[in-house]
Amino acid sequence: MIFADLLFLFVFLPINLSLYFVLKNNTYRNAVLVAFSFVFYAWGEPIMVFLLLAATEISRIFSLFIEPRKGTKNGKALTTAAISLILLSLAVFKYTPLFNLPVRISLPIGISFYSFQIITYLVGVYKGDFPAQKSPVNFLMYVSLYPQLIAGPIVRYDDIHGQIRSRTITTENISAGITRFVIGLAKKVIMANQMGAAASSILGGNIGTLTVSGAWLGIFFFALQIYYDFSGYSDMAIGLGRIFGFSFPENFDCPYASKSISEFWRRWHMTLGGFFRDYVYIPLGGNRCSRIRTSLNLLIVWFLTGLWHGASWNFALWGLYFGVLIMAEKAFLLKAAEKVPHALGFVKIAATFLLVTFGWAMFYFTDFSQMLLFMRGLFGLNGNGFYDIITLNLLYDRFFLTAIAAIFCFPVYKYVSKAKSGWLTPAINAALIILCAIMLVGDNYNPFLYYRF
Amino acid sequence: MKNFYDKINIIIFTAILAAAFPIMIFAARPDFSEIERRPLTSFPEFTLKRISSGDFTRELNLFFSDTVPMRDSLAGMSSLIKSRLGFSVDGVTLHDVQLTVDNEQSEADNEPTDGQIGEIALDNPEPAQLWDGVIDVSANAVDEAADEAVELSSAGVLVYRNRALMLIGWVSSAGERYADVVSEYSRRLDGVDVYSMVIPSAIEFYCPKNYLSHYNIDQRASINNINAHLSNVTPVNVYSSLAERVAAGDDIFFRTDHHWAPLGAFYAAEQFAQSAGVPFATLSDYQKVVIPGYVGTMYGYSGRNPDILNNPEDFVYFKPINDNYTSTYYITHEGYNPEAPVPAPLFIEQPLSESYSIFLGSDARITHISTNVDNSRKLAVFKDSFGNALIPFLTASFEEIYVIDIRYFPYNAIDYLAEKGITDVLFANNIAMANDGYFITTIENLMNN
Numbered sequence: 080m081i082f083a084d085l086l087f088l089f090v091f092l093p094i095n096l097s098l099y100f101v102l103k104n105n106t107y108r109n110a111v112l113v114a115f116s117f118v119f120y121a122w123g124e125p126i127m128v129f130l131l132l133a134a135t136e137i138s139r140i141f142s143l144f145i146e147p148r149k150g151t152k153n154g155k156a157l158t159t160a161a162i163s164l165i166l167l168s169l170a171v172f173k174y175t176p177l178f179n180l181p182v183r184i185s186l187p188i189g190i191s192f193y194s195f196q197i198i199t200y201l202v203g204v205y206k207g208d209f210p211a212q213k214s215p216v217n218f219l220m221y222v223s224l225y226p227q228l229i230a231g232p233i234v235r236y237d238d239i240h241g242q243i244r245s246r247t248i249t250t251e252n253i254s255a256g257i258t259r260f261v262i263g264l265a266k267k268v269i270m271a272n273q274m275g276a277a278a279s280s281i282l283g284g285n286i287g288t289l290t291v292s293g294a295w296l297g298i299f300f301f302a303l304q305i306y307y308d309f310s311g312y313s314d315m316a317i318g319l320g321r322i323f324g325f326s327f328p329e330n331f332d333c334p335y336a337s338k339s340i341s342e343f344w345r346r347w348h349m350t351l352g353g354f355f356r357d358y359v360y361i362p363l364g365g366n367r368c369s370r371i372r373t374s375l376n377l378l379i380v381w382f383l384t385g386l387w388h389g390a391s392w393n394f395a396l397w398g399l400y401f402g403v404l405i406m407a408e409k410a411f412l413l414k415a416a417e418k419v420p421h422a423l424g425f426v427k428i429a430a431t432f433l434l435v436t437f438g439w440a441m442f443y444f445t446d447f448s449q450m451l452l453f454m455r456g457l458f459g460l461n462g463n464g465f466y467d468i469i470t471l472n473l474l475y476d477r478f479f480l481t482a483i484a485a486i487f488c489f490p491v492y493k494y495v496s497k498a499k500s501g502w503l504t505p506a507i508n509a510a511l512i513i514l515c516a517i518m519l520v521g522d523n524y525n526p527f528l529y530y531r532f
Numbered sequence: 533m534k535n536f537y538d539k540i541n542i543i544i545f546t547a548i549l550a551a552a553f554p555i556m557i558f559a560a561r562p563d564f565s566e567i568e569r570r571p572l573t574s575f576p577e578f579t580l581k582r583i584s585s586g587d588f589t590r591e592l593n594l595f596f597s598d599t600v601p602m603r604d605s606l607a608g609m610s611s612l613i614k615s616r617l618g619f620s621v622d623g624v625t626l627h628d629v630q631l632t633v634d635n636e637q638s639e640a641d642n643e644p645t646d647g648q649i650g651e652i653a654l655d656n657p658e659p660a661q662l663w664d665g666v667i668d669v670s671a672n673a674v675d676e677a678a679d680e681a682v683e684l685s686s687a688g689v690l691v692y693r694n695r696a697l698m699l700i701g702w703v704s705s706a707g708e709r710y711a712d713v714v715s716e717y718s719r720r721l722d723g724v725d726v727y728s729m730v731i732p733s734a735i736e737f738y739c740p741k742n743y744l745s746h747y748n749i750d751q752r753a754s755i756n757n758i759n760a761h762l763s764n765v766t767p768v769n770v771y772s773s774l775a776e777r778v779a780a781g782d783d784i785f786f787r788t789d790h791h792w793a794p795l796g797a798f799y800a801a802e803q804f805a806q807s808a809g810v811p812f813a814t815l816s817d818y819q820k821v822v823i824p825g826y827v828g829t830m831y832g833y834s835g836r837n838p839d840i841l842n843n844p845e846d847f848v849y850f851k852p853i854n855d856n857y858t859s860t861y862y863i864t865h866e867g868y869n870p871e872a873p874v875p876a877p878l879f880i881e882q883p884l885s886e887s888y889s890i891f892l893g894s895d896a897r898i899t900h901i902s903t904n905v906d907n908s909r910k911l912a913v914f915k916d917s918f919g920n921a922l923i924p925f926l927t928a929s930f931e932e933i934y935v936i937d938i939r940y941f942p943y944n945a946i947d948y949l950a951e952k953g954i955t956d957v958l959f960a961n962n963i964a965m966a967n968d969g970y971f972i973t974t975i976e977n978l979m980n981n
Binding site for chain 2: 509
């Protein structure tokens with residue numbers, strides 16, 4: 080199931096919320112969340128729910144053995160074994176397509192997210208950051224909690240283990256959660272779906288005949304689509320979590336307003352970047368080793384970050400592209416950028432956005448020959464010229480929405496919310512949810528992009 | 533005070549969910565969309581296997597969003613909102629249009645997916661009552677129109693001056709094969725005169741030129757090319773005469789439907805009659821029937837463009853004043869006995885939005901017409917739905933007419949024509965079909981049924 084769906088919004092969610100708030104006892108509430116999370120997950124993955132169950136319970140049992148041996152050699156061996164099992168299942172279920180094996184295994188939704196969450200738990204227990212979870216239901220709730228199960232944010236066990244036991248539910252939190260959820264819904268239904276339709280009308284055809292402006296417009300629409308799609312999903316997850324009394328980590332912070340690639344990655348999919356920093360880059364030695372080793376560490380991290388996005392080599396290339404850019408920034412670009420006068424900060428934003436958007440071309444095209452064909456279009460090397468009437472038409476067709484989408488990539492809402500809104504917030508929420516419901520009627524099935532990761 | 537507005541926020545959100553929940557669960561759900569002319573997603577079949585594969589739940593989601601109570605009005609609102617998200621260039625709005633087009637369309641691309649044809653279960657198995665139960669007939673027609681439009685609209689829809697035009701966004705060499713197949717009929721039908729009329733579509737005449745060159749196949753060149761490849765077949769090239777009529781301001785194509793208007797068919801029929809050397813009645817021999825308020829197939833296919841809905845047109849057709857003919861149907865739709873003759877009128881009243889199905893009621897049938905013309909000329913027309921509008925104008929030209937829809941003909945065409953003593957064969961198909969590999973193969977296969 081997905082959030083931006085009438086069945087979820089008006090059937091699943093009301094039942095879930097009613098049951099949750101009718102019960103006052105935290106244990107029962109946890110049980111309700113587990114039950115609904117399983118229905119939610121099994122809705123899309125009726126069989127793979129057993130994989131989730133197995134991964135969760137096996138890891139928890141491991142953790143019970145790790146806990147008394149925390150910090151020891153044996154504990155380390157056990158932790159390594161448990162993590163290896165989790166990574167093995169990720170490799171088997173996600174990465175077999177890379178090697179053209181004769182077996183075809185369909186990717187279990189959310190495996191990339193929940194595998195990482197389990198790893199944060201195992202490492203934390205080994206380090207003694209928190210006690211191992213004795214209750215299977217509670218641990219299952221952490222892993223399977225449906226708001227963040229299938230597309231993040233990647234919630235570390237450390238972030239919420241206290242909240243598993245007890246949560247304070249306040250009017251203010253529920254209200255803020257609702258607002259956050261509705262904003263996310265609007266980002267997905269109004270922005271991402273429309274930008275997606277525009278992008279696919281350009282990128283979905285014969286890209287060999289694109290003009291320069293057509294190619295850039297297409298990938299620009301895609302840049303907006305993927306941002307609104309993914310950050311909208313995170314907003315909905317964070318909002319729902321807040322309604323239930325959880326506080327999930329933030330995942331996006333206006334990444335397209337970044338002035339460098341390094342900054343972009345501190346503001347885009349923050350929980351993934353944080354995971355790779357803390358669980359891969361630093362254990363590899365981070366930047367506290369020789370220059371060559373640091374560069375190698377960076378490349379490994381970015382190769383893996385790329386590949387995390389899908390079992391296709393274009394994602395690895397996309398990751399490495401950012402690895403190289405960040406290395407260049409560290410080496411000289413950031414220093415050079417410091418010399419740009421403050422008033423010209425927008426140039427840095429524009430340059431960063433351009434580089435990121437160019438990167439989306441590597442992300443979008445899983446087929447390398449298509450990717451190259453498209454890049455020839457971006458740089459006018461296909462002889463199709465710069466401009467055509469249809470590109471202009473497609474730009475104007477959703478012009479107002481595109482302009483609003485572009486503006487809201489910047490932190491404008493921070494100024495909006497500063498003005499005490501009073502009636503405005505409930506009114507806008509109501510209008511947005513009704514608008515989204517209308518726009519979902521008769522719409523084609525429209526899953527989230529990050530669903531496949 | 534902050535807390536007060538938080539409470540208001542929670543109450544409003546809860547109220548919306550509380551109001552929507554019973555509507556989603558208990559309210560009656562539509563099963564047919566009038567504006568999209570298609571049956572809506574039905575409740576999925578419930579089996580253990582379909583649950584474990586995830587099909588059941590996936591389709592349940594589709595069912596819910598597709599059959600929301602008041603879906604057509606809500607979907608109309610949704611389209612209205614989407615149409616206000618920007619503005620148009622030169623008054624042109626594009627729907628589902630790809631910026632780029634494929635130069636060649638493979639046959640496989642054209643193949644209808646499973647279940648597209650004949651998926652609708654007909655409640656009334658009694659063919660004799662078909663035209664009384666208008667719904668059954670139109671349901672049939674809707675199904676067929678949808679098939680055809682899917683092929684026609686492969687490149688999307690362009691709306692210009694309240695006229696929705698289907699783009700035929702591919703250049704294809706398939707037209708030459710069409711010519712070869714039609715010529716093969718001529719070769720196998722000894723002593724029978726074979727004619728080919730490839731009917732251009734509206735986009736050719738009404739599309740702004742800068743868009744036309746970007747997308748559409750050059751229909752005049754395509755028709756000329758097909759005609760040049762015909763052998764022992766008389767081409768009936770209606771392109772120029774239709775272009776003249778458009779230039780003169782005649783409404784020979786609908787603005788809101790993907791078909792040509794009956795008036796266009798009249799001029800084409802006239803030209804065919806001249807080529808075939810048969811008599812032809814003038815327009816004054818017909819009664820002009822005007823049905824106002826018509827909004828055709830293009831409203832749905834243009835993504836429910838509000839300009840199309842808000843600018844209906846007159847559906848004008850022509851009925852012979854003297855009913856000097858009788859007609860019989862042989863229903864070839866799945867579930868019917870094609871051997872059973874069903875006496876039926878040539879014009880069958882339809883709901884307003886299905887007006888084009890007035891001619892012959894639908895496509896899935898062989899129509900046999902006997903007229904009081906005494907010239908020993910027996911015509912068989914192999915056609916798509918464009919051909920339907922031609923038929924009434926030929927009732928004063930041939931002694932007998934067999935109308936055969938290429939997509940719904942169960943017999944060996946050569947044997948059938950010989951058996952009926954056919955003297956003239958007309959292939960009357962629109963330009964998209966004549967360039968469509970799958971359709972051409974279907975025509976070819978009719979010789980080997």
